[in-house]
Amino acid sequence: MTTTKPVAVLGGGSFGTALANLLAGNRQRVLLWMRDEQQAAYMREHGKNPRYLKDVPLLKGIEPVTDLAASLVACDMVFVALPSTALRAVLEPYADILSSKLLISTTKGIEADTFKLMSQILEDIAPQARIGVLSGPNLAREIAEHALTASVIASEDADLCAQVQLVLHGDTFRVYASADRFGVELGGALKNVYAIIAGMAVAMGMGENTRSMLITRALAEMTRFAVKLGANPMTFLGLAGVGDLVVTCSSVKSRNYQIGYALGEGLSLEQAVERLGEVAEGVHTIKVLKQKAEELGVYMPLVTGLYAVLFDGYTMKQVVGGLMLGEPKTEVDFISTEGFGV
Numbered sequence: 286m287t288t289t290k291p292v293a294v295l296g297g298g299s300f301g302t303a304l305a306n307l308l309a310g311n312r313q314r315v316l317l318w319m320r321d322e323q324q325a326a327y328m329r330e331h332g333k334n335p336r337y338l339k340d341v342p343l344l345k346g347i348e349p350v351t352d353l354a355a356s357l358v359a360c361d362m363v364f365v366a367l368p369s370t371a372l373r374a375v376l377e378p379y380a381d382i383l384s385s386k387l388l389i390s391t392t393k394g395i396e397a398d399t400f401k402l403m404s405q406i407l408e409d410i411a412p413q414a415r416i417g418v419l420s421g422p423n424l425a426r427e428i429a430e431h432a433l434t435a436s437v438i439a440s441e442d443a444d445l446c447a448q449v450q451l452v453l454h455g456d457t458f459r460v461y462a463s464a465d466r467f468g469v470e471l472g473g474a475l476k477n478v479y480a481i482i483a484g485m486a487v488a489m490g491m492g493e494n495t496r497s498m499l500i501t502r503a504l505a506e507m508t509r510f511a512v513k514l515g516a517n518p519m520t521f522l523g524l525a526g527v528g529d530l531v532v533t534c535s536s537v538k539s540r541n542y543q544i545g546y547a548l549g550e551g552l553s554l555e556q557a558v559e560r561l562g563e564v565a566e567g568v569h570t571i572k573v574l575k576q577k578a579e580e581l582g583v584y585m586p587l588v589t590g591l592y593a594v595l596f597d598g599y600t601m602k603q604v605v606g607g608l609m610l611g612e613p614k615t616e617v618d619f620i621s622t623e624g625f626g627v
């Protein structure tokens with residue numbers, strides 16, 4: 286299916302590039318917006334991104350551009366693939382133009398001062414816009430290399446979901462719809478924190494039992510937190526919950542995992558971030574999440590442990606000791622514990 290107007294993708298990084306190719310592969314015209322004119326000029330001339338997914342040819346139909354206002358005016362559907370730290374500042378000046386658009390966030394982060402998810406920021410900026418979230422186990426590199434992939438478009442607006450399915454569905458990319466925007470988006474933001482822990486654990490030589498324990502307890506922890514905020518726990522059993530958690534905690538292609546791996550090798554957080562040179566949202570999320578969990582009184586030992594290692598000078602060994610020797614507990618939160626006394 287092709288729409289008559291081009292589709293806008295905002296962000297010239299890995300995900301913006303992969304998404305633009307996916308859309309162009311479905312014969313959509315794409316305006317791929319980035320802030321750097323030199324980068325856009327290089328992409329127009331060489332048909333490749335000089336910095337991200339460098340070896341992936343850009344498909345015909347993608348126009349790298351730097352005029353944000355003109356790009357937004359030209360399109361009805363806008364995918365946002367900007368870092369969470371930049372999204373509000375970049376888009377706020379264009380509130381009027383954004384009001385009539387379909388805005389789909391792909392950014393998996395949480396705003397520091399407000400604890401808002403990215404689609405909530407889009408709502409703040411353009412309350413009249415139609416808003417959705419695309420999330421799932423979606424490593425940019427694998428999408429660009431046509432690995433079979435599934436994702437979730439989540440919105441209260443069923444027509445928006447259908448339109449996004451139409452432009453993205455293809456031989457290698459399948460899109461499921463969900464009405465639980467909050468749960469889908471929260472899952473994508475929370476899993477980054479656990480991927481840092483997983484990377485760290487791998488660098489320190491963890492076994493397969495340990496990986497399984499970590500991912501499963503991470504799922505329990507993030508679901509407990511999400512339920513406290515009013516989310517539907519069932520969403521966490523889907524692609525945007527456990528699906529994304531598994532891929533991000535298992536893949537060396539995940540940047541959050543790479544940050545954790547570097548920490549496990551003994552680098553400081555600053556060194557790890559510098560070595561990566563790309564966005565790893567979990568580095569920001571851990572701070573606000575720890576604070577929010579305390580505020581809400583939600584038990585999140587993995588989050589507390591990672592925070593202690595990153596910012597309070599604890600060693601991984603001390604934290605792991607505390608976790609393993611903690612008081613005995615029952616397992617799945619949502620099963621009755623009557624008679625267990627815990």
Ligand SMILES: NC(=O)c1ccc[n+]([C@@H]2O[C@H](COP(=O)([O-])OP(=O)(O)OC[C@H]3O[C@@H](n4cnc5c(N)ncnc54)[C@H](O)[C@@H]3O)[C@@H](O)[C@H]2O)c1
Pocket residue numbers: 296297298299300301319320337366367368369371375391392393394423424425426562563564566
């Ligand atoms: N890469 C993936 O596999 C993937 C998959 C799904 C979702 N995401 C999400 O997409 C978002 C973007 O990640 P990415 O992988 O593209 O990051 P990236 O590090 O590959 O690229 C980030 C891009 O944002 C640009 N940028 C930074 N600050 C900017 C600003 N103020 N104005 C305009 N552009 C700015 C950078 O120049 C760069 O082009 C993140 O929230 C990430 O969680 C990424």
Ligand SMILES: O=P(O)(O)OC[C@H](O)CO
Pocket residue numbers: 393421422423424425477480529532533538539540541542564565566
């Ligand atoms: O590379 P990461 O760690 O930002 O993860 C990318 C995607 O979110 C995986 O679904």
